[in-house]
Amino acid sequence: MSTRNVIVVGGTGDIGHAVTQKLRAEGLRVLCAANDVHAETADSLYVDVTREDSVVSLFSKAESVLGPLSVLVNCSGFGAFTPVHETSLEDWRKTLDVNLTGTFLCAREAVRRMRATGGGRLIHIGSVSDHLTLPMNGAYAASKHGVRGLTGVLNEEGQAHAIRATLVSLGAVYTSFWKSRPEFSPTDMLSVDDVAQCIWEIATKPLNVRVDEVRLVPPRGVL
Numbered sequence: 001m002s003t004r005n006v007i008v009v010g011g012t013g014d015i016g017h018a019v020t021q022k023l024r025a026e027g028l029r030v031l032c033a034a035n036d037v038h039a040e041t042a043d044s045l046y047v048d049v050t051r052e053d054s055v056v057s058l059f060s061k062a063e064s065v066l067g068p069l070s071v072l073v074n075c076s077g078f079g080a081f082t083p084v085h086e087t088s089l090e091d092w093r094k095t096l097d098v099n100l101t102g103t104f105l106c107a108r109e110a111v112r113r114m115r116a117t118g119g120g121r122l123i124h125i126g127s128v129s130d131h132l133t134l135p136m137n138g139a140y141a142a143s144k145h146g147v148r149g150l151t152g153v154l155n156e157e158g159q160a161h162a163i164r165a166t167l168v169s170l171g172a173v174y175t176s177f178w179k180s181r182p183e184f185s186p187t188d189m190l191s192v193d194d195v196a197q198c199i200w201e202i203a204t205k206p207l208n209v210r211v212d213e214v215r216l217v218p219p220r221g222v223l
Helices: 014-025 052-066 089-117 138-161 192-203
Strands: 005-009 029-034 044-046 071-074 120-127 163-170 213-216
Touching: 005 014, 005 052, 005 089, 014 029, 014 192, 029 052, 044 052, 052 089, 071 089, 071 192, 089 120, 089 138, 089 163, 120 138, 120 192, 138 163, 163 192, 192 213
Parallel strands: 005 029, 005 071, 029 044, 071 120, 120 163, 163 213
Antiparallel strands: none
16 A cells, blocks of 8 residues: 555544654554544544444545545543442443444444455554453453454454454553552653554554564563
């Protein structure tokens, strides 16, 4: 693909914003989509990833703005970090709706278009919680295990259509989430720019290369 057209879902969050800025700086055409976009432009569109009609609308609009989709980056995320016995059904459902159902809906719409245009890349943000057992991560881990499984299936189903799916499994990344917790130092974590660099490297690889999974963790590993 000579021109790479990208949708970054969750593009206004800390990681999503860094990814959007990096890809644009490297010359890719990037459309940012998020649920806090209040005034749609050619560069940013509203989406609620938990609603099928909203996701379908996003991809229809994006097609007219960008043209054929080359890369989808799923950065939307929500976490309720409580013991299982203290987790409300509301938090459980929201975590799975945003992290897993949202990823499914966006990937489905992307694949439908990529099958008709010669392929593309799906890049899903995962977590160490998708392969390590961590307390206080019941709903979050369940959602991320689901994303891991979904990404693998998409890779196999997309093989004949040059559709490549990558799981980027992240350790601790210093975002606004951590700023109210001074006991955790930014120097012990990944930066959002570390993540953006990784996403850019995957997004720009030729489609004859599969990148099934990347595990990106800080030097100390799991904090």
